[in-house]
Amino acid sequence: MTNALAPGAVERHLRARRDAGRRLLMPYITGGVTPGWTDYLRAFAEAGADAVELGLPFSDPTLDGVTIQRASEAALARGVSTRRILAELAEAPHPGVPLVASTYYNLVLHDGPEAFCAALRRAGVAGLIVPDLPVHEADELADAAAAAGIDLALLASPATPQARLAEIARRSRGFVYAVSVMGTTGERAALAASAAELAARLRHGTDRPILLGFGISTPDQAREGGRHADGVVVGAAVMRRVLDGAGPDDLRAFIATLRRALDQE
């Protein structure tokens, strides 16, 4: 894999697609969850993903619901590590859309933010999400990420006050990850009302791409999310299928249904 992605690649890519009128789709996969897991990346891109979120499994995922927890446990039980996932990634063909790693801050600190970001960069990852790193603790990693050309995307929540929301939007890179609901990751029956409110409050202060995540499970929910924000992240609904044995072709079909739903908007 080449080191072709320049600094700010995630944001440039997402802005360009959004500005062309496209609703953005970022499916999630837990790295190392199955043998041959990198095949899912290409399938996602072929089905119309605009970026892919790559979870680096951590033993204690304090913001994840049962599905992503199970996926992390499954990956760790296979003996994977951040190092091994990035090595496998580097050997696989690049899916052609930006890869955005997501993990907990302990794994970043383990090697140190500089080394961690450099390793992401070498593996062809262009963005990073750290759910337990709020904006007021992010200086150390933000600097290292910027130096390595990694877009550090920050999370915003329905409970975030407006002034803090503005700071998050200002300091986030790549996009703003809008957490749609006060809760953990996981499939939900309906998109929470807080999703639309948060997206609107964010929209008020930034033109940075806004992606809604947490609880977006179905094409209808993706369509609704795309109505409020620039696009959606779909995690647990993907991983449930992967854990149930669905292969890349099955997921290609599922992601395509999400793509079509977003395109209908």
Add this chain to the structure above:
Amino acid sequence: MREASLRPGPAPAAATMGEPGPRGRFGGYGGRYAPESLVEACREVEEAFREAREDPGFRNALAELLALHAGRPTPLTPAGRLSRELGVRLYLKREDLTHTGSHKINNVLGQALLATRMGRRRLIAETGAGQHGVATATAAALLGLEATVFMGERDIERQALNVFRMRMLGAEVVPVTTGSRTLKDATSEAMRHWVGATAGSHYCVGSVIGPDPYPWMVREFQRVIGDEARAQCAAELPAGVPDHVVACVGGGSNAAGTFAGFADTTARLTGVEAEGGAGAARGRLGVLHGCRSLFLQDGDGQIVEAHSIAAGLDYPGVGPEHAHLRELGRARYVTVTDDEAVAAAVRLARAEGIVPALESAHALAWVIRAAGDGGLPAGSTVLMTLSGRGDKDISTLKELL
């Protein structure tokens, strides 16, 4: 009514065991590494705590609860026979004599009172040995709150009596089946639950861990142990302060509360960890459960499961202030094995008629060892916090003895 233990007014940020800086840091440790969804809830807890500690009404109400319900002050008991055997003068701060049987009640009454002040009607808690869960269930019953306690399945098996006590007190006990099914996983699950319940619930963290302000706030609520002991030592000991202050450390709340009373003295502070849960002695820098501290990790940065016969010490990290005290050299952290702890429990039972919690037995095991190998010089005075009583561990001990 005894004087309120919460000292009015902020201490200088630079003071050892004073108020942490504006970002909740103890040196390079601490902080608020919480999901964004919990940041506002943490800020609200901090604001409420800062206001409450300045409010004489809150301080008096807490002092009353501690005196009338928790049974404070607890005695300082000279361990006469054991002292003669060991060649040191050992004094026990008797947190085992509090209502619910451990120091946990001090912190929980403080947080439960704070929760009512914040208009919260429900407490969320995690528990390992069950002592914090029992204390939370008790405080909730006392103040008319609901309580939901997360507990690892393995700990539920080990601490069946405490599970029954919690349920009898009206608390909901939620088994946690992930990971090692112990305190670490119960803490993760409690945090996950809190994300979806911040509006009406207060997360009553049981140790000096978690995102700011918890490590500081829990230490301040436990400071009553050290403040009382300091006054008692001043009255009992010729030198006014002991030569050594010893306490067991899981997350480290009883030790933090005890040390806080002696941080500005010449007393040497020693935290005793379980061999299989030695976050301070053998952990490395990391972030877990909201704070930057020392955690047991493998070569890939995954958190390692802790193992201890004492469920309350079965945690792979240590509170950030302990990491700071260790770095400063103000406190040292040592380890003892399960076998040493069990032997110490038996020795205390037979020498003094006190069956300690297995957590507390770790502290005593180190005292016994150090008295024998010169770590505690002959004739030195030692204050040891007996953090809890051993009733909850009787079935474990019965299997071993």
